[in-house]
Amino acid sequence: MSLLVVGSVAFDAIETPFGKTDKIIGGAATYIGLSASYFTKKVNLVAVVGGDFPKTDIEMLEKHGINTAGLQIKENEKSFFWAGKYHNDMNTRDTLTTELNVLGEFDPIIPDNYQSCEYLMLGNLTPKVQQTVIERLTKRPKLIVMDTMNFWMEIALGDLKETLKLVDVLSINDEEARQLSGEYSLVKASKKILEMGPKVLIIKKGEHGALLFNKEEVFFAPALPLEDVFDPTGAGDTFAGGFIGYIAKTGDISFANMKRAIIFGSALASFCVEKFGTERIVHLTEKELNSRVQDFIDLVQFEIKIS
Amino acid sequence: MSLLVVGSVAFDAIETPFGKTDKIIGGAATYIGLSASYFTKKVNLVAVVGGDFPKTDIEMLEKHGINTAGLQIKENEKSFFWAGKYHNDMNTRDTLTTELNVLGEFDPIIPDNYQSCEYLMLGNLTPKVQQTVIERLTKRPKLIVMDTMNFWMEIALGDLKETLKLVDVLSINDEEARQLSGEYSLVKASKKILEMGPKVLIIKKGEHGALLFNKEEVFFAPALPLEDVFDPTGAGDTFAGGFIGYIAKTGDISFANMKRAIIFGSALASFCVEKFGTERIVHLTEKELNSRVQDFIDLVQFEIKIS
Numbered sequence: 284m285s286l287l288v289v290g291s292v293a294f295d296a297i298e299t300p301f302g303k304t305d306k307i308i309g310g311a312a313t314y315i316g317l318s319a320s321y322f323t324k325k326v327n328l329v330a331v332v333g334g335d336f337p338k339t340d341i342e343m344l345e346k347h348g349i350n351t352a353g354l355q356i357k358e359n360e361k362s363f364f365w366a367g368k369y370h371n372d373m374n375t376r377d378t379l380t381t382e383l384n385v386l387g388e389f390d391p392i393i394p395d396n397y398q399s400c401e402y403l404m405l406g407n408l409t410p411k412v413q414q415t416v417i418e419r420l421t422k423r424p425k426l427i428v429m430d431t432m433n434f435w436m437e438i439a440l441g442d443l444k445e446t447l448k449l450v451d452v453l454s455i456n457d458e459e460a461r462q463l464s465g466e467y468s469l470v471k472a473s474k475k476i477l478e479m480g481p482k483v484l485i486i487k488k489g490e491h492g493a494l495l496f497n498k499e500e501v502f503f504a505p506a507l508p509l510e511d512v513f514d515p516t517g518a519g520d521t522f523a524g525g526f527i528g529y530i531a532k533t534g535d536i537s538f539a540n541m542k543r544a545i546i547f548g549s550a551l552a553s554f555c556v557e558k559f560g561t562e563r564i565v566h567l568t569e570k571e572l573n574s575r576v577q578d579f580i581d582l583v584q585f586e587i588k589i590s
Numbered sequence: 591m592s593l594l595v596v597g598s599v600a601f602d603a604i605e606t607p608f609g610k611t612d613k614i615i616g617g618a619a620t621y622i623g624l625s626a627s628y629f630t631k632k633v634n635l636v637a638v639v640g641g642d643f644p645k646t647d648i649e650m651l652e653k654h655g656i657n658t659a660g661l662q663i664k665e666n667e668k669s670f671f672w673a674g675k676y677h678n679d680m681n682t683r684d685t686l687t688t689e690l691n692v693l694g695e696f697d698p699i700i701p702d703n704y705q706s707c708e709y710l711m712l713g714n715l716t717p718k719v720q721q722t723v724i725e726r727l728t729k730r731p732k733l734i735v736m737d738t739m740n741f742w743m744e745i746a747l748g749d750l751k752e753t754l755k756l757v758d759v760l761s762i763n764d765e766e767a768r769q770l771s772g773e774y775s776l777v778k779a780s781k782k783i784l785e786m787g788p789k790v791l792i793i794k795k796g797e798h799g800a801l802l803f804n805k806e807e808v809f810f811a812p813a814l815p816l817e818d819v820f821d822p823t824g825a826g827d828t829f830a831g832g833f834i835g836y837i838a839k840t841g842d843i844s845f846a847n848m849k850r851a852i853i854f855g856s857a858l859a860s861f862c863v864e865k866f867g868t869e870r871i872v873h874l875t876e877k878e879l880n881s882r883v884q885d886f887i888d889l890v891q892f893e894i895k896i897s
Contacts, residue, residue: 372774467679470817491798494815503889505810508801510777542892573896582810583890585849589880 285325286531287397287424288316289416290406290520291386292330292344292354293363296379297559299514300371307560308340310363311406311430314517316349317564318524318551319404321572322532324348327397329416331385334358343565353394360385373512374489391416398422401534404527405429405450406520410442417449426536428452428527429481430520433459448480451536454523456487469494473501483541485526487519495545500538504545505583507553507575514559518552521564525551550575592632593838594704594731595623596723597713597827598693599637599651599661600670603686604866606821607678614867615647617670618713618737621824623656624871625831625858626711628879629839631655634704636723638692641665650872660701667692680819681796698723705729708841711834712736712757713827717749724756733843735759735834736788737827740766755787758843761830763794776801780808790848792833794826802852807845811852814860814885821866825859828871832858857882 295309312330319326327350332341334356341351366380391412403424405413413429429450435443436459447453453476457469463479464472473484473496486494490512492505525548526541533540553575557563602616619637626633634657639648641664648658673687698719710731712720720736736757742750743766754760760783764776770786771779780791780803793801797819799812832855833848840847860882864870 468815468817468819470815488798491795492812501815501889502892503812503815504892505799505812505890508775508777508808508810510775512775539893543894546892546894576894576896580894582808583812585809585811585853586846587850587853587883587887589883 284323284401284531284534285327285399286319286323286402286404286527287327287329287393287400288312288319288404288406288524289329289391289413290315290404290408290430291363292328292332292336293365293386294336295516295560296364296366297514297516298368299373300369301511301513302559304559306364308343309365309517309560311408311520313344313561314520314555314564315404315406315524315527316344317347317561318521318548318555319528319531320347320349321525321551321567322528322547325531326350326528327353327394327400329353329391329393329397331355331357331389333361333385336362347565353392353397355392357385367516369515373515391419393419401425402527402531403427404523406523407432410435410439410446414442414446414449417446426451426527426530428454428523430454430523431459433462436462444479450481452483452485453481454485454487454519454526456489456519460484460486470501483538485545487522489515489518493522493545493549495538495541497538502538502542502545504542504549505579506549507578507582509553509556512556515556516560518555521555522548522552524548546576546579550579591630591708591838591841592634592706593626593630593709593711593834594634594636594700594707595619595626595711595713595831596636596698596720597622597711597715597737598670599635599639599643600672600693602823602867603671603673604821604823605675606680607676608820609866611866613671615644615650616672616824616867618715618827620651620868621827621862621871622711622713622831622834623651624654624868625828625855625862626835626838627654627656628832628858628874629835629854632838633657633835634660634701634707636660636698636700636704638662638664638696640668640692643669654872660699660704662699664692674823676822680822698726700726708732709834709838710734711830713830714739717742717746717753721749721753721756724753733758733834733837735761735830737761737830738766740769743769751786757788759790759792760788761792761794761826761833763796763826767791767793777808790845792852794829796822796825800829800852800856802845802848804845809845809849809852811849811856812886812890813856814882814889816860816863819863822863823867825862828862829855829859831855853883853886857886
């Protein structure tokens with residue numbers, strides 16, 4: 284079933300203890316789209332780039348089955364650019380450069396033939412733009428998943444709260460959940476956030492896995508213990524793309540199926556961090572993916588009979 | 591099957607954001623013994639206290655089926671005393687006082703009727719004392735589990751490495767695993783540590799769960815997401831006590847059974863943090879414990895059929 288992905292398509296320059304890149308393709312919607320493309324070939328992209336964005340990168344997205352009819356190209360402007368440097372523990376990073384460029388005035392135009400999309404993934408963008416996307420859809424999707432970040436909690440909390448009322452699933456990290464709720468305990472945080480609109484909350488904890496909450500249930504998915512994390516950039520978006528992609532493929536929005544979706548998202552994210560940028564997730568085989576999912580099953584599987 | 595527990599029995603004074611205690615019963619062997627007592631009533635304790643240690647506390651241990659024949663009482667000396675204050679996040683703490691007292695010259699005398707013990711749990715002590723315990727056993731136990739801490743890595747690394755050669759399972763936290771191995775990645779750390787002697791390594795990650803490694807396999811057990819952590823003191827020892835207690839009960843040292851033991855240990859630890867000190871784990875029912883284990887099963891259970 285078809286999926287609409289809205290978010291940034293951009294340039295990243297990444298420095299880690301293992302090396303550094305020039306400007307390479309990045310952006311939330313890039314990672315989400317690529318990751319989702321392993322589950323459904325009906326991925327419709329809405330994003331904006333400048334005239335500096337390579338045609339080869341757009342072709343690469345299309346080769347993955349991503350429809351780029353909704354990718355606006357502003358020929359006389361520059362693409363969004365982010366540069367960052369990771370610290371030795373790979374859990375913290377410094378932003379070296381953020382150039383909004385085309386993203387500063389992004390107007391998310393939805394092509395007519397995208398209107399029937401059943402699933403919507405809103406990558407990290409200003410909450411106002413995310414809200415505009417929802418308003419411009421003539422029919423509400425079956426499931427709306429939204430990602431956001433602490434930055435918007437600081438400068439656009441009112442808009443963010445308005446947008447939260449319109450979505451089904453919110454995906455944020457542990458620190459963002461604490462900031463949004465004012466609660467340190469993630470259980471308490473989830474209760475408060477689930478009062479704000481979303482029916483389901485995903486809390487990403489990086490190397491410590493992810494939690495999935497609805498008002499009655501909680502599910503925990505571990506991250507795979509890895510020998511090396513080469514570059515964490517895009518892991519959260521890759522996770523989200525795997526999650527929504529699996530749901531779009533199966534057409535099942537039950538909590539039980541969301542658990543499976545979290546595992547597939549985690550598996551995709553575990554590949555993402557193995558190489559720079561999108562390098563690892565542009566060349567995945569079904570066999571590799573299934574084998575990785577089996578690793579997750581083996582990692583947490585145990586049998587206990589309670590007397 | 592019978593279990594020998596060696597470690598500190600002591601006084602703690604604890605301060606958390608939720609309140610503070612006077613001197614209350616603490617010590618690694620106290621938590622380990624109490625926790626293990628929910629699985630086997632053949633817990634044999636070797637430890638030392640001063641004349642200041644309340645008889646009522648010793649009776650409490652005995653009521654839990656803990657044999658205190660090996661608990662030395664130095665009438666004219668004082669018990670080991672630790673005081674600490676937890677920070678608001680409950681993950682970090684300051685040590686306010688450490689008075690070694692009787693523990694400074696602890697000579698671990700093994701009563702004759704303890705000699706047939708099949709399982710040995712060495713709580714955190716100087717590595718030399720841990721080694722002495724092993725040397726004094728006429729028959730090697732079926733499984734020796736050892737806990738230690740960063741302090742010994744700093745001041746007695748040589749002794750620690752000697753002791754590591756003699757044990758089957760090492761239980762440490764993530765920071766200690768990094769310190770002992772010099773590797774940030776816990777997968778790499780586990781490989782190095784499993785070359786040092788232990789056949790199995792448990793890495794405790796506090797609120798992020800625990801990892802169990804042998805040379806071929808890895809298992810991850812989550813921590814239960816809790817609304818409140820009231821006092822983390824003793825949680826690691828309670829976890830270890832549940833682990834070794836379950837193994838002593840079942841008499842099965844396979845990796846599959848160690849997975850179950852980790853879940854039971856995690857369940858016990860999740861109770862421990864709900865109240866100050868040992869308060870919560872002295873009054874547990876089988877029903878409560880089974881219900882908590884079911885919570886762990888529900889937390890991580892998912893079904894995926896890989897095509």
